[in-house]
Amino acid sequence: MEKSKSLHIVMFPWLAMGHFIPFFRLSKLLALKGHKISFISTPRNLSKLPKIPPNLSSQITLISFSLPTVPNLPSLAESSMDITHNQQQPLKHALDLLQPQLASFLQSSKPDWIIYDYASHWLPSVAAQLGISRAFFAVFTAACLSFMGSPSTLIGGGDDGDNARSTAEDFTKIPNWVPFESNLAYRLHEITKYIERTDEDNFGPPDTVRFGVTIQQSDVVIVRSSTEFEPDWFNLLGELYEKPVIPVGFLPPILEESDEIQDDEKWVAVKTWLNKQRVNSVVYVAMGTEVHLSKEELSELAIGLERSGLPFIWVLKNSPGTGESELEMLPNGFKERVKGRGFLYLGWVPQVKILSQESIGGFLTHCGWNSVIEALGLGRVLIMLPMLNDQGLNARLLNEKKVGLEIPRNELDGWFTSEAVAESVRSAVVEESGKVLRETAKAMEGYFGDFGKNDGYVDKFVSQLVDYRK
Numbered sequence: 001m002e003k004s005k006s007l008h009i010v011m012f013p014w015l016a017m018g019h020f021i022p023f024f025r026l027s028k029l030l031a032l033k034g035h036k037i038s039f040i041s042t043p044r045n046l047s048k049l050p051k052i053p054p055n056l057s058s059q060i061t062l063i064s065f066s067l068p069t070v071p072n073l074p075s076l077a078e079s080s081m082d083i084t085h086n087q088q089q090p091l092k093h094a095l096d097l098l099q100p101q102l103a104s105f106l107q108s109s110k111p112d113w114i115i116y117d118y119a120s121h122w123l124p125s126v127a128a129q130l131g132i133s134r135a136f137f138a139v140f141t142a143a144c145l146s147f148m149g150s151p152s153t154l155i156g157g158g159d160d161g162d163n164a165r166s167t168a169e170d171f172t173k174i175p176n177w178v179p180f181e182s183n184l185a186y187r188l189h190e191i192t193k194y195i196e197r198t199d200e201d202n203f204g205p206p207d208t209v210r211f212g213v214t215i216q217q218s219d220v221v222i223v224r225s226s227t228e229f230e231p232d233w234f235n236l237l238g239e240l241y242e243k244p245v246i247p248v249g250f251l252p253p254i255l256e257e258s259d260e261i262q263d264d265e266k267w268v269a270v271k272t273w274l275n276k277q278r279v280n281s282v283v284y285v286a287m288g289t290e291v292h293l294s295k296e297e298l299s300e301l302a303i304g305l306e307r308s309g310l311p312f313i314w315v316l317k318n319s320p321g322t323g324e325s326e327l328e329m330l331p332n333g334f335k336e337r338v339k340g341r342g343f344l345y346l347g348w349v350p351q352v353k354i355l356s357q358e359s360i361g362g363f364l365t366h367c368g369w370n371s372v373i374e375a376l377g378l379g380r381v382l383i384m385l386p387m388l389n390d391q392g393l394n395a396r397l398l399n400e401k402k403v404g405l406e407i408p409r410n411e412l413d414g415w416f417t418s419e420a421v422a423e424s425v426r427s428a429v430v431e432e433s434g435k436v437l438r439e440t441a442k443a444m445e446g447y448f449g450d451f452g453k454n455d456g457y458v459d460k461f462v463s464q465l466v467d468y469r470k
Ligand SMILES: O=c1ccn([C@@H]2O[C@H](COP(=O)(O)OP(=O)(O)O[C@H]3O[C@H](CO)[C@@H](O)[C@H](O)[C@H]3O)[C@@H](O)[C@H]2O)c(=O)[nH]1
Pocket: 016, 017, 018, 019, 021, 139, 140, 287, 288, 289, 290, 291, 315, 347, 348, 349, 350, 351, 352, 367, 368, 369, 370, 371, 372, 374, 388, 389, 390, 391
């Protein structure tokens, strides 16, 4: 690469594991292509990132900013996985207070580009004043972003005519700006949770406004998806945003990287157990970093897995709200009854490594976009139980694509039964009724897991960064 084309790029993700992973993956790919990266976050978040490989250590600099203390945020909390849903807004308040540090860093380092997330809606205008080019990296699907609408719809304020959304029901309808056939919309229970959260925002704007302003004030928007997978949604998104929308591909994970964040002894126990199971037989159950199921939901899921009769490995978390672990919240006698057939794991697992084991037959998932990309990159069929954020929309899209099935729920309150869990799991993983889903999911490896194809998207993106630079 010519020296003149080497860029200095600052990365500033939202304080959530599901966002650091794609931002860091993109940083490494950009560094490999000869660009200098300054990756900014808080000390505890930076310590959770995989190690920078020696060949990239001179290209990537980690920049640590202490997170200001704010009311209603536990003192050691620095990311969305450390807190409950109700503390998400105080975390955004703390993020907003990083503005002066960010501004002075940008002023002194004068990067070519800054790539940021939706939450720091104040950042694009700070960067613009300093003459720095600005990219919003949306770690969501083009379908989900299109559903959310144009910047003016997101910013709202009642001036958006027919497009304005004021009630939860408005989010359960296909938007009038979608010109093609689709079933993409929230279920009432999914949006009720979302609205509950934004109503508690006493410290800053709701997420919709953060998104709208961020999109409106960016030079380009980068999306972690591909035009091959979502052609119509990408066309629509370009029209809604009226600015370049650049697919950066899926940024598929590198298997070896998950070695760095695992405890060897524990992994050996998981691997030994997985190796004893039949090929394509085990259900991997994991709900990401932000979903915390209630005791009743955990119980229904547990009994459903038990009833399915299939072997399963289930990753459980500590509940930041109660201090109780999900393992402690499981129904009485469950652990003993599934002993040998169900592997219960409390803590952080190397998810990509688990998904890559040949005994895995399907993935019961909350549909976080990272988890979906990791699973489809390895051709695993999905059993979908979306709970928050974009997850419901992801599930609708993946249902349309026939790569899995949604566990049937009560549309109003989201309740699901153990029978529905057992039937869905069996259908997706072993029964004839799920054969097409298994085959379609397998074929997705070609989009999600193909490194050459995905790297082509990053190459195109890099040449656009060079072209659009101010
Ligand atoms: O024990 C664990 C738990 C998680 N992971 C990894 O952590 C990431 C989790 O990301 P994701 O599956 O996207 O789940 P969340 O972190 O819960 O997702 C948040 O971020 C996503 C991307 O924005 C959104 O799609 C979700 O709705 C939002 O809740 C994945 O890479 C997992 O492999 C592990 O490796 N081990």
